[in-house]
Amino acid sequence: MYRNPLKKTIEYLKGCGPERAKTLQAELGIFRYEDVLNHFPFRYIDRSKYYTIREIRSTAAEIQLKGQIISVNEIKMGKVSRLVAKFQDGTGTLELVWFKATKWQRDKLQNDLFKEVVIYGKLNEFNGNYSIIHPEVDTVEDAKKLPMGLFPVYPSTEKLQKRGISNRVIQKMVSSIFDENIKIEENIPQNLVSHFKMMSREEAYRTIHFPNNLDDLKRAENRLKFEEFFFLNLSMLSKKIQNKAKNQSHAFPVIGNYFNKFYNEHMPFELTGAQKRVIKEIRLDLKQPAQMNRLLQGDVGSGKTMVALLSMLISLDNGFQAALIAPTEILAQQHYNSIVEMLGDMNVEVALLTGSVTKKKREPIHENLLSGKLQIIIGTHALLEDTVQFHNLGLSIIDEQHRFGVAQRAKFWRKAKLPPHILVMTATPIPRTLSMTMYGDLDVSVIDELPLGRKPIKTISKTDANRLQLFGFMRNEIEKGRQIYIVYPLIEESEKLDLKDLMDGFESISREFPLPKYAVGIVHGKQKPADKEFEMQRFKRGETQILVATTVIEVGVNVPNASVMIIENSERFGLSQLHQLRGRVGRGAEQSYCILMVGGKLNPISKRRIESMCETNDGFKLAEIDLELRGPGEMMGTQQSGVLNFKIADLTKDKKILKAARTCVEHILKLDPTMSLPVHLNMKNYFIENLKEKVGWSQIS
Template identity: 35%
Template sequence: MASHRGGRMTESKGRPPALFPLFAGIETLPGIGPKARAALEQMGVTRPRDLVMTLPTGGIARRRIARIADARPPEIVTLTLTVSRHHAPTARNRPWRVHCSDDEGGDVTLVFFRARGDWIASQLPVGARRLVSGKTELFDGLAQMIHPDHILPEGDPPPAGFEPVYPLSAGLTQKMMARGVEAALTRLPDFAEWIDPQLVAARGWPGMAAALDQAHHPASARDLSPDVPCRARLAYDEFLAHQMTLALVRREKRRLRGRPSAGDGGLRARVLAGLPWPPTGAQSRAVAEIAADMASDRRMNRLLQGDVGAGKTLVALLAALVAVEAGGQAVLMAPTEILARQHARALEPLARLAGVRLAALTGRDKGEARAMILTDLAEGRIDILVGTHAVFQKDVAFADLRLAIIDEQHRFGVAQRLELSAKGHEPPDMLIMTATPIPRSLALSQYGDLDLSVLDEKPPGRQPITTVMIGDHRLDEVVARLDSAMEKGARAYWVCPLVDESEVSDLTAAEARFTALRARFGERVRMVHGQMPADQRDAAMADFASGRAQLLVATTVIEVGVDVPEATIMVIERAESFGLAQLHQLRGRVGRGQGASTCLLMYHAPLNETGTRRLTTLRDTEDGFRIAEVDLEMRGAGDVIGTAQSGLPRFRIGDLEHQAGLMAVAQTDARALLERDPDLSSPRGQAVRMLMWLMQQDQAFRLISVG
């Protein structure tokens, strides 16, 4: 199989010869010398294929006019001029001026800075007629054009009325890019259609080669939009190749024989009977999907996505009980010690209802206590283990691990997921949970190999949260209102801002606020932050949870999972410095009990447009999925998930913010094609293979069954 640059696979075994010209070195294109090659490599363009997939990001409209008097400066125009005379510079920093006239005697001056006189003389000899295109401006009431974009002999075809503008790196010009693209387009082979013909017809999409040609030759600004047919089709090509790879990975995972873990429902029934209210429809549906996966002989790989307060904890416990009912064990892993301990506290009463033993294991467990947990775990006396990365250590062994639940997946790498899989005698079923609502398009592109369960209903006990925006000049008023609420027994969080490190650290800001509030409220105030020793942090949290303290000053360490149902007030200072998803998570720390809850978004005026949209979105809705969609529109895909750990594919053309719907279609299409044609041997299957080579999904080919 053919390699990516730096190759793992050999050309002879895979890539179709029809694609060889597109995968040759970029320097094989005319006009691309060593300098241009180095500049293109800066943009990740190393082959003609990369160049054809680099579409224009803008365009220049050039209006053809007969007389300079018809120009509307500053405007880009194309017109025929006669060269009258040259005015060479009289001093070093002066420009070279060339005086010209149109056919009706209108005057325009072409201006060149630091230009060579011999070059100008050869381009614009006196008396010659030239087709000139560039931006007209008025200088002292006279028309001029500084460094025209095009100077052509009169008989040449005029430049396009709408000229594409490409992204550039240092050392490249638009002309070099345009020339390179034109040459690369000639190397496109005659592709067989790989998209479902019904979809092509329904959407009015051109073929692949025609789509690329149209995308590189836009006729107007409208043709740069992601939803014009040619661009939508090219985005779909990328999405389809990506989803084919994920579908193959999913099929491979499902081939891994899991052990059927069919529970009799007895332990789950005990828990449900002891709850103050029944589970939501979404919770019941998710548990049913998980139990069905676990009962099958295929290994489960499922993502459980829930909004803040949608009740993932209950679903996780009921899933764990399926494993225990089947005679095995379950592990729940959290990214931080605070979260692991808290999960253990939240799950303990539910485990007691079921009559099963639950234990916590974190880096803090040492010596004899740790040794006892490990012995009990290895001998099967612990049914459910809750832990952090400490679970990865070599001495942690299970008697019969059936289910691994990972909380906050995007903080765990795929390598760690695989490491955890190796813990069971056979790989355990895998349930991944995220409390961050992710727009569907991103969930499909990041987790398309997983089956998806979504919790989109709030349990009956959750209170709506009143969200208010308030300027920080009213700080004294906020403190006074807090005072009167605390007098009535209220508990509150005060989250300190994210601060630019050049000024002062986040911790310094939190400590200053803590000192000020401690002076006002005395012993009722505690502080938690990420750099505190774990025992001090736990002690402060315990004081707040028990009511010994009423006000908890914190950095974003409390963003995920902290659960104190009695807390009803959340103050977020400099709220505009936080991301939308983070604000939504912070707000979700209140509204967990019976009391009416409030979230104060304290901002520093004046708010810019982004800050205003962020805070008003949060004020106007509690729907995490809606908030996530706005976040995606505002920040882009990589930022929403955090590109470093996102595993998000980098699409050259596809735009997840604007073409989200296409990703879902591509997933359905890819999975259906694999069902019908498992080894991609049909004519369409063969065409899809070509697409995957073109989109550099080489690694997927080892997953295609042969025959």
């Protein structure tokens, strides 16, 4: 069996020791040799240049000097002492200061008196006098042993500095690993290393810590980035192959009366080409006895609910039940209303189950689910309760899946003898790079067309100076019979303040648009579910012309007559949220508008968000911009961002490397799905040792 010497613990590494090991473990998570090597420098300093004291007025903050220490004194002030040495190089003098001096430091400096030494550190200036705090001091002979090109600077913490674990200490630990002549095994198939003219793995590690020049550094970085992407994709795609082989489910070979009758007699509109393509992909999956695990991406208003309904009808045609779970009651209610309306007089039993359904109404729902009489159930987390049992659940659809934890989604698996087919839907367009990493173990379908006849939403930004003009525009739209949303931000850290802003806004709008000519409604998260639903239904029926709300209306609200979305303090929203809110309008045939109200001077990121919203309605383009602005971890939230904690790779900058790595993995697994060929032996051993157990969450879509 392959034994990796990089798994050795750092306690016995030269330059470390047990006490330093404990600090490194606590502060940086460094336990083994491999952790030291993967603690990459975050910048490099050119150590080939020496300055003179006369030159330092015009130089950088960190300098390197050659000269002599001519005096060493310990200065005590009460219990506090500092060590001060005077350094000269023939062109001038400066002070070297240590505030946390040790006996070893004093003895070393005394021993180095009047010898030629090399000083390196951060320059300080006070009243025209220069000093270096806590400099590195080496004899000329020792300095010659150091890398004189690009010198690595490592991430550190205050506690490491206090414990004497300086940048030099970490650099020496890295050197010690290489001094042991440990063989760093190649973990990528040799044919790929040759094809891409990559550095070997060992050469890449040596170079990234001690590069000779910028070109070599770039090659080392690219090699290690490819490796990270390669093994992430190997984890995901091999898990997909295992799941398809292991997770059996019921095959749905029949396209029968339910599907055909709906398609021929009840379809409210012509499907887009993208919808037809996606339904075909789902039908091919459902024909197989292996569990479907498919992610359905679609921009706001692209028709995901129709795809979900047609998929559920295939389940019904094959004698199985279907369930759709949504994260909020508003969204679940919206799905229920839409599906019941579309089914019309078709003989399909559909029910809604949410937290606000009373016990009296729940009991018949539970009974009908268990008997099989109830064919489609739509709901919230209430569907995951142990009391909810199915007769024969065949298809589970999860909307906005990032709002459900892995353990919650896994409960669906236990509600059927064989795991149900899984369709995950999201209205948040995901950049391809993020999709390949976050959802690499799922098959992905994308609805990238909007329904025919939809006019692009016009988006503009305005300030308070345009408020009267805005009111005039709102009156004109209302006179045309249209309705208007006004959304206020609600940030958890200042709920009271924001709720006050919302109520002040509601009162201001009510004064500007008074009864009886106008009616203004209000919806926010502090209301009882019944009150929220009452206000939403009034707006939907056209009894109120203006709805003042927080982001509770971000998803799940479909009022085709609403033509204007006004977002107050829009600079306080993320790009994805702005796009979701904009998607609440533009659902009818009339021209719709999104007006972004901004206050004060915008920072560069907020300015880019607002400009991007005004430039495009394409959610996938906006998602790419969002990825650049926020980074992958923040986009996906903390719940699922662990897989994206790359040590060196960057999704926003390294898309070409990611694509190349994924293509290579796909080719390898197509040729050798069990990684059994001799050429793949090192790759397989590394994968088993380092990654196989880290993606257990990916077994559940």
